[in-house]
Amino acid sequence: MLPKYRNRSTPVILDSGPFLLLLIGLYDSRMIGEAKRIKDYKPIHFNILIQFLAGRKIFITPDVLAELTYSHD
Numbered sequence: 001m002l003p004k005y006r007n008r009s010t011p012v013i014l015d016s017g018p019f020l021l022l023l024i025g026l027y028d029s030r031m032i033g034e035a036k037r038i039k040d041y042k043p044i045h046f047n048i049l050i051q052f053l054a055g056r057k058i059f060i061t062p063d064v065l066a067e068l069t070y071s072h073d
Helices: 015-031 043-053 062-069
Strands: none
Touching: 015 043, 015 062
């Protein structure tokens, strides 16, 4: 059983790896582990991330967006 995260009022800033995992997992969770940038992740990592982020404000910085946009892996 996963621990319950108590303070859900604290906003979260996502880095590019977890943000990409979130986007791909929401789009099609079968792609987790297949895409180059998140090949080391498994669907359980996506589930944990979703539970952690539930009910929180999520902030993405312009630098993270630029890193995802201009990545040439």
